[in-house]
Amino acid sequence: MSNEENSDREKTKRARQGDQEAFVELVSEHVEKVARITLYIVGSCAIAEEITQEAFLKAYEKIQTLRRGVPFGNWVVRIAKNLAIDRIRRSKRKLPLVKEVDWGNPNDQDIVQDVRKVLMELPQKFRLPLLLTYYEGMSTAEVSRLLRIPVGTVKSRIFHAKAKMRKTLESEAGDD
Amino acid sequence: MIDKETKTNELIELAKPQHVLSDGFLPRLKRAMADVGDFSRTHPVQSAAGWSFALISTAFMALVIVGRTDLLPDVINFLLRVVGA
Numbered sequence: 001m002s003n004e005e006n007s008d009r010e011k012t013k014r015a016r017q018g019d020q021e022a023f024v025e026l027v028s029e030h031v032e033k034v035a036r037i038t039l040y041i042v043g044s045c046a047i048a049e050e051i052t053q054e055a056f057l058k059a060y061e062k063i064q065t066l067r068r069g070v071p072f073g074n075w076v077v078r079i080a081k082n083l084a085i086d087r088i089r090r091s092k093r094k095l096p097l098v099k100e101v102d103w104g105n106p107n108d109q110d111i112v113q114d115v116r117k118v119l120m121e122l123p124q125k126f127r128l129p130l131l132l133t134y135y136e137g138m139s140t141a142e143v144s145r146l147l148r149i150p151v152g153t154v155k156s157r158i159f160h161a162k163a164k165m166r167k168t169l170e171s172e173a174g175d176d
Numbered sequence: 177m178i179d180k181e182t183k184t185n186e187l188i189e190l191a192k193p194q195h196v197l198s199d200g201f202l203p204r205l206k207r208a209m210a211d212v213g214d215f216s217r218t219h220p221v222q223s224a225a226g227w228s229f230a231l232i233s234t235a236f237m238a239l240v241i242v243g244r245t246d247l248l249p250d251v252i253n254f255l256l257r258v259v260g261a
Contacts, residue, residue: 024203024206031205035196045196052197053205115191134188166184 005071014070018064023063027056030073033136034080040131041084043120045123051087055080078146118168126161129154231255 008029014022034055039048045166059066066075119127128147132138133154138146140154147154236252 023209027205028202031197031202036193039193039196045193045198048196049198049201051199053208056205057208057212057260061212111187112191115187116193119188119191130188132244134185135192162181162184162188165188166180 012020012063015072016066017125022064023060026142030076031056036131036135037077038080038084039079040128041124042088042134045084047087048084051080052082054084058083064155075144081146081174085124114172115165115169118165118172121168122164126164127155128167129157130161228255 008026011022011026016027031052035052037050038051038055042048042051055076058079059072066072090154119131122130129140129143129149132143132146135139140151140158143154144151151159232252232255235255236248239245239247239251
């Protein structure tokens with residue numbers, strides 16, 4: 001077990017015993033990753049921030065239910081993922097969240113904005129494995145556990161996501 | 177010449193989001209956590225009721241496990257004396 005994992009376990013143990021400072025340290029270590037993964041699902045920084053806050057508050061209230069041996073980071077990412085998917089499901093008719101591509105800096109180059117739009121237009125089942133692998137450096141086994149799909153399916157979805165993305169970008173380039 | 181696969185990978189990397197959270201996020205979260213942590217102080221009756229229920233349930237389960245449910249009235253009397261009822 002790495003030093004980082006050991007330290008995480010120690011802080012989780014202290015947080016379970018009611019040490020608020022330990023919980024805040026865990027938040028600081030995992031919050032950016034949780035926010036990014038939420039963003040990959042909802043497509044908007046503002047909504048990702050709301051869901052990230054909700055996820056950490058839920059984790060704070062339910063820390064006693066975290067099973068021993070389960071890393072805090074994985075647990076809170078799963079909570080945020082479920083909240084984000086639930087939010088999409090509930091607001092689908094009123095608010096097509098995934099169309100509101102807002103990934104922060106509006107001054108980014110046009111090509112970057114175009115790629116983000118294409119990524120967000122991919123069906124979620126293709127988009128998430130691709131972004132978790134590329135942006136979070138997660139292995140196919142880790143993505144498989146988080147999304148509860150077989151490793152082979154993760155690989156094929158990444159392949160198809162890239163193929164779809166390439167096709168869209170090529171057709172857009174052809175239109176210009 | 178760059179192949180299509182490499183080009184796609186480069187574009188994906190280029191589009192990685194840098195900052196998702198606004199500057200005031202952590203202080204806001206800490207304030208919200210403090211509100212959650214104050215539950216016992218702001219809801220003392222509900223909090224005490226919750227603890228009492230958990231205590232009695234645990235005692236009852238322990239008696240069931242050791243097969244001495246006949247001791248239940250004594251245990252309840254004891255717990256009531258402890259909480260000062």
